[in-house]
Amino acid sequence: MPEAASIPRYLGLDIGSKRIGVAVSDELGLTAQPVLTLTRKRNPRDDMRSLARLCRRFSCVGIVAGNPLHLSGEASPQAAKTQAFAEELAQLAGLPLSLWDERLTTREAHAILYAAGKSRQEHKPLVDQVAATLILQSFLDAHRVVETPDGRQF
Numbered sequence: 001m002p003e004a005a006s007i008p009r010y011l012g013l014d015i016g017s018k019r020i021g022v023a024v025s026d027e028l029g030l031t032a033q034p035v036l037t038l039t040r041k042r043n044p045r046d047d048m049r050s051l052a053r054l055c056r057r058f059s060c061v062g063i064v065a066g067n068p069l070h071l072s073g074e075a076s077p078q079a080a081k082t083q084a085f086a087e088e089l090a091q092l093a094g095l096p097l098s099l100w101d102e103r104l105t106t107r108e109a110h111a112i113l114y115a116a117g118k119s120r121q122e123h124k125p126l127v128d129q130v131a132a133t134l135i136l137q138s139f140l141d142a143h144r145v146v147e148t149p150d151g152r153q154f
Helices: 044-057 076-092 103-116 118-145
Strands: 009-015 017-026 032-039 060-067 099-100
Touching: 009 044, 009 118, 017 044, 017 103, 017 118, 032 044, 032 103, 044 076, 044 118, 060 076, 060 118, 076 099, 099 118, 103 118
Parallel strands: 009 060, 060 099
Antiparallel strands: 009 017, 017 032
């Protein structure tokens, strides 16, 4: 098993027009953990500076941002705004960016919160960070290398 210091950590984002859900991968690179929900400021650069600080705080090697696609797979009207914000953030933080399909993550986040006994009114401050966690977990799962007992990797 690689040492924790050698496992890359990623910042996961669910970027909305009013809030940004933030998650980070754990020290083992196995799970995504919710961090916070950032309420958007008037100046997007303020949001980017806050997120870049989080990247430094968690020693992240990359940013995974949810890409809002329609169910058909086509880019939604929000996709261009989200991509532009994420690309500018990645440039400011000096980190590579991965855009990750976020279809149905908000719906799944609401379902998780209902299952946890949260009322609809309690969802607002949590749903974006739960969605960011789902986006990042999907990315981590897709990029995980598994080693079999006989040493083969897939």
